[in-house]
Amino acid sequence: MSVFDQFSFPPVSSCLDPDIQQKIDTKTKPPGSLGVLENIASQLSRIQRTVTPSVSNSQMIVFAADHGVVDQGISAFPQEVTPQMVANFLAGGAAVSVFCEQHGVPLKVVDVGVKADIPPHPLLINAKVAYGSEDFMLRAAMTNQQLEQAMEVGIDQANVAVDSGVELLMFGEMGIGNTCVASCMISALTGMSGAETAGPGTGLNADGISHKANVIQSSLKRAESTLGRSLKDWSIQDVGEQCGGFEIIAMAGAMLQSAKRGVAFVVDGFICTAAYAYAWKVQSNISEYAIFAHQSNETAHQTVLTYLNARPVLSLDLRLGEGSGAILAYPIIKSATVFIARMASFADAGVSDGQ
Ligand SMILES: Cc1cc2ncn([C@H]3O[C@H](COP(=O)(O)O)[C@@H](O)[C@H]3O)c2cc1C
Numbered sequence: 001m002s003v004f005d006q007f008s009f010p011p012v013s014s015c016l017d018p019d020i021q022q023k024i025d026t027k028t029k030p031p032g033s034l035g036v037l038e039n040i041a042s043q044l045s046r047i048q049r050t051v052t053p054s055v056s057n058s059q060m061i062v063f064a065a066d067h068g069v070v071d072q073g074i075s076a077f078p079q080e081v082t083p084q085m086v087a088n089f090l091a092g093g094a095a096v097s098v099f100c101e102q103h104g105v106p107l108k109v110v111d112v113g114v115k116a117d118i119p120p121h122p123l124l125i126n127a128k129v130a131y132g133s134e135d136f137m138l139r140a141a142m143t144n145q146q147l148e149q150a151m152e153v154g155i156d157q158a159n160v161a162v163d164s165g166v167e168l169l170m171f172g173e174m175g176i177g178n179t180c181v182a183s184c185m186i187s188a189l190t191g192m193s194g195a196e197t198a199g200p201g202t203g204l205n206a207d208g209i210s211h212k213a214n215v216i217q218s219s220l221k222r223a224e225s226t227l228g229r230s231l232k233d234w235s236i237q238d239v240g241e242q243c244g245g246f247e248i249i250a251m252a253g254a255m256l257q258s259a260k261r262g263v264a265f266v267v268d269g270f271i272c273t274a275a276y277a278y279a280w281k282v283q284s285n286i287s288e289y290a291i292f293a294h295q296s297n298e299t300a301h302q303t304v305l306t307y308l309n310a311r312p313v314l315s316l317d318l319r320l321g322e323g324s325g326a327i328l329a330y331p332i333i334k335s336a337t338v339f340i341a342r343m344a345s346f347a348d349a350g351v352s353d354g355q
C-alpha cells in the first residue's frame, strides 16, 4: 500500500455550527464586527468540536532540505546557507526562533535532506532521506521510495505532536533554492507556466527571475519526456518525484496527518502554500483544517492563494519563509479563541443587544 492511500478522512462535522454561531453572535459586539477573527473562531470550534477552542498548546515544526536544482543558478544565496541557518534556528537566532520565543511556542527542526551532517541537538530531528534532492532539470528530483519516506517523516512528526496534545501546528521550511522547487511544483499542479510561478525568492533580479522561469519550463519538459506523458496526466507521485523537495513533501505529509488527526495547522508563505497545494491535491478535505497566515511578496503567492480559494490573515510584505509569517499570525489566531471562550455575552454583561 502506498503512503498516499491513507488520507480518506471525512469533512469536519457541521453539527455544532448553530451553537458556535449563537455563541459568537451573543457576544457584546455588533454581529460580524470581529471579522476574520469570527471565521477563525468558528473554524477552530468546528475542528475541536467545542465552543471554547484553544491554541495555547501549539508547536512550530521547521522542515529543512537542500535541492540539486541550485546547480542551475536559481537562488541569490549559496547552498551552504541551509545548514548554517539550521544552526541559527537551533541557537535561537533566526526570525522564526525569536518570534516563537516571544510567544512561548516551542520550535523544532527536522532535517529531511540537508546536504551536510548537522551535529545532534535537542531541538533537531535527524530524518534525512538523502543529502539533498537531485537536479530536476537533468533527472527526477527523487525516487518513489524517497518520496514516500519524506511523506512518512511529516506524518510521524504530526503524530508525535498530536499525541503530545498539540492543538495547533505551525509549519516552516528552510532550503536554499526552494522557491524554485515550490514554483515548479505549483506549475506542475496547476498548469501555470514557469513565467507565471517564478519570483525573486531571496532576491534575484529580473534576469535571474527569467532564468529561473526557463529552468522551470525546461525541467517540466524534461520530466514529460522522462515520464512519456504530458503534465495534465501526471499523478501526484509524478509531481513529487519529478520536481519535489524533501522538506516540502514532508510538510505536505504533516499537513495531511494533522488534518486526519483533527488538528488545525497554519500555512506560512509561498513555499508552505506549495506544500499545501500538493496535500490538497491528495485530499481536498484538508482545506477545512488550514489557516493561511499571510500573503507573501513572492510574485505568484496571491495567484496561488486565489486558486486555492484561501484568504490569508496578514499582508506584511514578508518574503522570508521559515514559518515566520505563521508565528506572526499566531497571536491573532489565539485572540480568536480568547474572544469566543471568554468575552461576555449581552446577557452576562447586561448590555442591550439591539433586538
Ligand atoms: C539568510 C537566509 C535566511 C532565510 N530564511 C529563510 N529563507 C528562505 O529563502 C530560501 C528560499 O529562497 P531561494 O529559493 O531564493 O533560495 C528558503 O530557504 C527560505 O526558507 C532564507 C534565506 C536566506 C538567504
Ligand SMILES: O=C(O)c1cccnc1
Pocket: 179, 201, 202, 268, 269, 270, 271, 272, 296, 297, 298, 318, 319, 320, 321, 322
Ligand atoms: O513566502 C515565502 O515562503 C518565501 C518567499 C521568499 C523567500 N523565501 C520564502
